[in-house]
Amino acid sequence: MKETTLKEIAETLGISITTVSKALKNYPDVSEKTRKAVVALADELNYTPNSFAVNLRTKESKTIGLIIPEVVHHFFSNVINGIIAEAEKKGYLVIILQSNESLELEKKQVALLVNKRVDGIIMSLSNESNNDFHIKEILRKEIPFVQFDKISKLIPSSKVIINDQKAAMEAVQHLIDKGCKKIAHIRGPENPQNAIDRFIGYKKALEKNGIPYDSKLVYTCKNVTFEEGVEFAKQIVEDHPDVDGIFVITDLVAVGVLAYFNEKEIQVPNQIAVIGFSNWFMSQVITPKLSTVDQPSYEMGVAAFGLLLEEMICHKDGKVFVPRTIELETSIIERESSLKTK
Amino acid sequence: MKETTLKEIAETLGISITTVSKALKNYPDVSEKTRKAVVALADELNYTPNSFAVNLRTKESKTIGLIIPEVVHHFFSNVINGIIAEAEKKGYLVIILQSNESLELEKKQVALLVNKRVDGIIMSLSNESNNDFHIKEILRKEIPFVQFDKISKLIPSSKVIINDQKAAMEAVQHLIDKGCKKIAHIRGPENPQNAIDRFIGYKKALEKNGIPYDSKLVYTCKNVTFEEGVEFAKQIVEDHPDVDGIFVITDLVAVGVLAYFNEKEIQVPNQIAVIGFSNWFMSQVITPKLSTVDQPSYEMGVAAFGLLLEEMICHKDGKVFVPRTIELETSIIERESSLKTK
DNA sequence: TTGTAGGCGTTATCAG
DNA sequence: CTGATAACGCCTACAA
Numbered sequence: 001m002k003e004t005t006l007k008e009i010a011e012t013l014g015i016s017i018t019t020v021s022k023a024l025k026n027y028p029d030v031s032e033k034t035r036k037a038v039v040a041l042a043d044e045l046n047y048t049p050n051s052f053a054v055n056l057r058t059k060e061s062k063t064i065g066l067i068i069p070e071v072v073h074h075f076f077s078n079v080i081n082g083i084i085a086e087a088e089k090k091g092y093l094v095i096i097l098q099s100n101e102s103l104e105l106e107k108k109q110v111a112l113l114v115n116k117r118v119d120g121i122i123m124s125l126s127n128e129s130n131n132d133f134h135i136k137e138i139l140r141k142e143i144p145f146v147q148f149d150k151i152s153k154l155i156p157s158s159k160v161i162i163n164d165q166k167a168a169m170e171a172v173q174h175l176i177d178k179g180c181k182k183i184a185h186i187r188g189p190e191n192p193q194n195a196i197d198r199f200i201g202y203k204k205a206l207e208k209n210g211i212p213y214d215s216k217l218v219y220t221c222k223n224v225t226f227e228e229g230v231e232f233a234k235q236i237v238e239d240h241p242d243v244d245g246i247f248v249i250t251d252l253v254a255v256g257v258l259a260y261f262n263e264k265e266i267q268v269p270n271q272i273a274v275i276g277f278s279n280w281f282m283s284q285v286i287t288p289k290l291s292t293v294d295q296p297s298y299e300m301g302v303a304a305f306g307l308l309l310e311e312m313i314c315h316k317d318g319k320v321f322v323p324r325t326i327e328l329e330t331s332i333i334e335r336e337s338s339l340k341t342k
Numbered sequence: 343m344k345e346t347t348l349k350e351i352a353e354t355l356g357i358s359i360t361t362v363s364k365a366l367k368n369y370p371d372v373s374e375k376t377r378k379a380v381v382a383l384a385d386e387l388n389y390t391p392n393s394f395a396v397n398l399r400t401k402e403s404k405t406i407g408l409i410i411p412e413v414v415h416h417f418f419s420n421v422i423n424g425i426i427a428e429a430e431k432k433g434y435l436v437i438i439l440q441s442n443e444s445l446e447l448e449k450k451q452v453a454l455l456v457n458k459r460v461d462g463i464i465m466s467l468s469n470e471s472n473n474d475f476h477i478k479e480i481l482r483k484e485i486p487f488v489q490f491d492k493i494s495k496l497i498p499s500s501k502v503i504i505n506d507q508k509a510a511m512e513a514v515q516h517l518i519d520k521g522c523k524k525i526a527h528i529r530g531p532e533n534p535q536n537a538i539d540r541f542i543g544y545k546k547a548l549e550k551n552g553i554p555y556d557s558k559l560v561y562t563c564k565n566v567t568f569e570e571g572v573e574f575a576k577q578i579v580e581d582h583p584d585v586d587g588i589f590v591i592t593d594l595v596a597v598g599v600l601a602y603f604n605e606k607e608i609q610v611p612n613q614i615a616v617i618g619f620s621n622w623f624m625s626q627v628i629t630p631k632l633s634t635v636d637q638p639s640y641e642m643g644v645a646a647f648g649l650l651l652e653e654m655i656c657h658k659d660g661k662v663f664v665p666r667t668i669e670l671e672t673s674i675i676e677r678e679s680s681l682k683t684k
Numbered sequence: 685t686t687g688t689a690g691g692c693g694t695t696a697t698c699a700g
Numbered sequence: 701c702t703g704a705t706a707a708c709g710c711c712t713a714c715a716a
Contacts, residue, residue, distance in 0.1 A: 005693060016703045021695065029701055048457050052403070053693035055394040056708050063437070063458075071423045077414045084413070084440060088451075093458060095405070095435045098426055109430075115390050116405075116435060226627070255627050262629065285568070285597050287604065287629040347709060358687045363711065373685060395709035398692050 004045040013037060055117075060316070063093045064120045064308060065113035069101045069127070069150070074251075074280040075297050076124070079148065082301020083122060090309055092119070101223075103128035110134045120144035120308045125152060127189045144311035144321070148304045150192045158307040159325040160300050164194045167293045167330040168201025169208075171275045172247050174291070174332050176209050178340050180245030180273055184217040186232050186257070188224055188249040195249060198277065202247055217243065221253060229256020237266065244272055245338075251276035251283045251292055258286060258337065274337040288336035296328050303328065346387040355379060397459075402658070405435045406462045406650060407455035411443045411469070411492070416593075416622040417639045418466070421490065424643020425464060432651055434461070443565075445470035452476045462486035462650045467494060469531045486653035486663070490646045492534045500649040501667040502642050506536045509635045509672040510543025511550075513617045514589050516633070516674050518551050520682045522587030522615055526559040528574050528599070530566055530591040537591060540619065544589055559585065563595060571598020579608065586614055587680075593618035593625045593634055600628060600679065616679040630678035638670050645670065 006024075010017045015034060023030045023038035024047075030038075041047075055061050066083055068076045084094045095118065099106040106126050111134070113121055121138055125147070129135070131154040138145045139157065148160040175183055185202045188195025199218070206213050217240065219232040229248065233256065236243055248254035254276030261268050268274055268288050276283060276292040283290035303326045314321035348366075352359045357376060365372045365380035366389075372380075383389075397403050408425060410418045426436045437460065441448040448468050453476070455463055463480055467489070471477070473496040480487045481499065490502040517525055527544045530537025541560070548555050559582065561574040571590065575598065578585055590596035596618030603610050610616055610630050618625060618634040625632035645668045656663035 007693075017694085018696090018703055018705095019701085022702090025695090031701060034701085050398075050693050051458050052394065052397040052401070053708090054695085056392075056398050056693080056710095057695050059394070059708080061394070071426070072416070072419045074414070077419045080438070081413045081440065084438060088439065088454075093437045093439070093454065096422070096426060096438050097430065097435070098423065112430075112435065116393055226623075259627055281568075282624045282627065285601055285624065285628055348711095349709075359710080360688075360712085361686055364686090367711090371685060376685085392709050395692090396711085398694090398709085399711050401692080 003050065004042075004047045005050065006047075009038060009041050009045065009047060013041060059117075060119055061117055062091055063095060063116070063118050064122065064305075064312075065095045065097065065109075065116070065118040067097045067099055067106060067109050067113070067121070067123045069099050069124060071096070071098050074282070075149075075278050075295065078297035079124075079301040079304070082298040083305045084301075086302045086305040090305075092305075092309075099126045099129075101126045101128065103132070107132075107134040110138060114138070114141060114143065118143075120146070120312045122146045122148065122304050122308055124149040125192070126150075127192050130191060131155060142315065144308055144315050146304045146308045146311070148300055150194055153193060156323055158311060158323040160304045160307065160328065161325065162295055162300075162328050162330050164197035165201040165204065167277070167295075168198035168247065169205040170330075170332055171277065171293050172202050172205035173209070174334070175245040175247060175273055175275055175338060176205065176211070178245075178269070178273055178338050180340075181211070182217070182240070182243050183211070183245040183247060184219065184236050184240065184243045186219045186221060186229065186246060186248045186253055188221055190220065198249060216240070221249060224250060224253060226252055226256040226259070229253035229258075230260045231256075233257040233260035237264070237272075246272060246274050248274065248276045251278045251280040251290060254290055254292070254337075255282060255286060258288065258290065262287070269336065269338050269340045273340055275332075279333055283333075284335065291335045291338035292333050294331045294333050296330075299328055345392065346384075346389045347392065348389075351380060351383050351387065351389060355383060401459075402461055403459055404433055405437060405458070405460050406464065406647075406654075407437045407439065407451075407458070407460040409439045409441055409448060409451050409455070409463070409465045411441050411466060413438070413440050416624070417491075417620050417637065420639035421466075421643040421646070424640040425647050426643075428644045428647040432647075434647075434651075441468045441471075443468045443470065445474070449474075449476040452480060456480065456483060456485065460485070462488070462654045464488045464490065464646050464650055466491040467534070468492075469534050472533060473497060484657065486650055486657050488646045488650045488653070490642055492536055495535060498665055500653060500665040502646045502649065502670065503667065504637055504642075504670050504672050506539035507543040507546065509619070509637075510540035510589065511547040512672075512674055513619065513635050514544050514547035515551070516676070517587040517589060517615055517617055517680060518547065518553070520587075520611070520615055520680050522682075523553070524559070524582070524585050525553070525587040525589060526561065526578050526582065526585045528561045528563060528571070528588060528590045528595055530563055532562065540591060558582070563591060566592060566595060568594055568598040568601070571595035571600075572602045573598075575599040575602035579606070579614075588614060588616050590616065590618050593620045593622040593632060596632055596634070596679075597624060597628060600630065600632065604629070611678065611680050611682045615682055621675055625675075626677065633677045633680035634675050636673045636675050638672075641670055
């Protein structure tokens with residue numbers, strides 16, 4: 001299917017390409033008559049500018065890249081949703097890549113996007129990733145860049161985050177308020193900032209309430225899976241039969257914990273209360289319904305694109321952009337799994 | 343950040359752009375000596391071809407578009423995953439758009455992708471969409487095109503589907519085998535082909551087993567939500583207290599049904615057995631665990647990209663491509679919600 | 685073996 | 701008001 005070009009319109013109308021281009025872009029210095037003729041013919045031939053050529057001229061692709069660790073993930077798919085919705089409103093399309101929590105893949109994907117000359121990149125780091133060269137390279141190339149969720153504090157870019165420490169503290173405080181005396185923590189991997197911060201929040205909450213911290217009560221996920229939740233739940237009741245509360249890094253793992261307790265008929269919340277993190281849809285439909293920390297995922301996507309857009313505009317105008325950090329509010333969602341009745 | 347170009351390399355080396363280009367693409371007619379010099383300098387300057395220029399020359403963007411009704415959806419996010427993984431392997435990037443089940447949005451998005459000159463489009467139609475002009479336009483423009491899941495049979499393109507009729511028949515047969523005598527069906531909206539086919543499968547299964555079809559036992563979702571599941575469950579027990587089995591269009595709605603039954607302490611499966619469709623992750627962690635039809639979502643994505651790639655290659659070579667349909671197998675997953683004990 | 689020239693389709697500058 | 705010309709960066713006949 002041949003596409004119509006400016007040249008064709010110009011030739012059939014017997015005028016120059018320049019004039020056609022101007023007419024279609026409503027330049028003031030085109031006579032009304034020729035403008036109308038051009039527009040009419042363009043409509044008739046269904047003319048649309050060749051975006052490849054426009055890209056080359058303007059050095060813009062009106063496309064951004066998004067790299068996330070996992071697509072099949074309630075939190076991330078909500079973020080994706082926020083980003084693509086907002087991007088589309090502003091005339092940008094979004095290329096999505098999944099790093100699979102692999103640093104190697106992530107590096108390749110950054111290279112792919114840089115190569116593609118996307119106008120900007122939004123990213124949540126893989127668990128393996130940190131202050132690495134490939135990320136610095138994005139900044140060095142002056143490509144507008146926003147981090148969200150799993151960020152590296154060392155990278156001076158805009159960020160969209162929540163206050164993981166505070167949220168975790170509130171979650172643990174919630175358990176304490178409900179009467180828990182000995183609280184275990186199933187934490188995320190060593191490296192990601194949010195796992196670290198939630199762990200710190202857990203410790204701070206204990207400290208604040210005069211509960212001694214015991215490192216034996218902390219269990220560390222490798223892959224943050226349902227299965228790990230099942231396994232750690234088992235270990236916790238075996239190792240520490242007197243644990244009466246668990247703060248879990250994320251809902252998926254917490255659901256594994258509940259599954260084990262259901263199977264073993266361990267009473268939740270009365271014997272052990274459980275609170276998760278993220279407020280997955282799933283959490284409100286399982287039995288018992290899971291208490292959790294609500295994290296505004298869609299809004300994070302919207303905010304991330306907003307920051308990126310600001311930076312892309314500055315970049316285009318040759319202005320200096322000062323990175324900003326947006327911190328969104330979280331809230332405790334109180335459900336059955338933490339409502340002790342005694 | 344200025345990018346290095348062929349021109350720069352040529353100038354610093356005092357040779358022509360052509361030679362540089364050839365050297366980098368391993369043309370045979372370049373002396374080993376100059377080739378090495380060029381490659382060395384290119385490496386040093388970190389040269390990568392400007393993809394905008396390459397796009398313009400080759401008329402290829404190595405990018406495909408994907409339009410789906412919902413991103414935050416266990417089935418679709420798995421398909422996305424399959425598509426982007428496979429695409430990346432073959433050197434393609436994927437732009438994702440969400441139609442939100444809106445025909446209007448879908449039309450705009452098709453236009454966006456066509457405009458962007460993606461090399462191909464993969465799509466699952468919105469519920470409102472059918473044999474519409476914007477889809478025909480894709481074919482008219484000879485853009486490689488693959489439909490999956492929610493397809494229009496009238497559009498002559500490649501397709502990746504499951505046999506919804508057969509799968510639904512098997513699901514209902516499963517309920518009958520477990521002893522259900524009066525089976526209700528919560529179906530999807532009127533328009534989408536898969537809702538129609540699952541409904542037909544339901545009827546056929548009844549017929550095959552000599553159970554009279556009763557249109558009053560069929561409830562039609564508008565938006566296919568959890569809430570509709572709750573509401574229809576309520577209606578079903580009120581309208582037909584003797585219903586002993588329900589076949590539900592998809593797991594999300596079925597989970598709503600279970601939630602209502604749990605709340606009202608209606609025994610599942612003994613009083614009413616329930617079977618869903620799609621095998622969401624959620625289905626295996628709720629109580630009771632939901633029986634369902636497993637649908638190979640990741641594989642659908644892989645297959646869809648595979649067909650698209652074939653077509654894109656033919657298209658580039660100017661060969662004729664004959665659309666193909668790949669039908670993937672489904673299977674019944676038997677869990678607690680259909681395991682009557684009497 | 686190397687280089688020249690033209691073109692992909694659009695946009696911007698500048699002269700008429 | 702209109703148009704010629706160059707440029708974006710790369711690719712590829714074709715000529716030298």
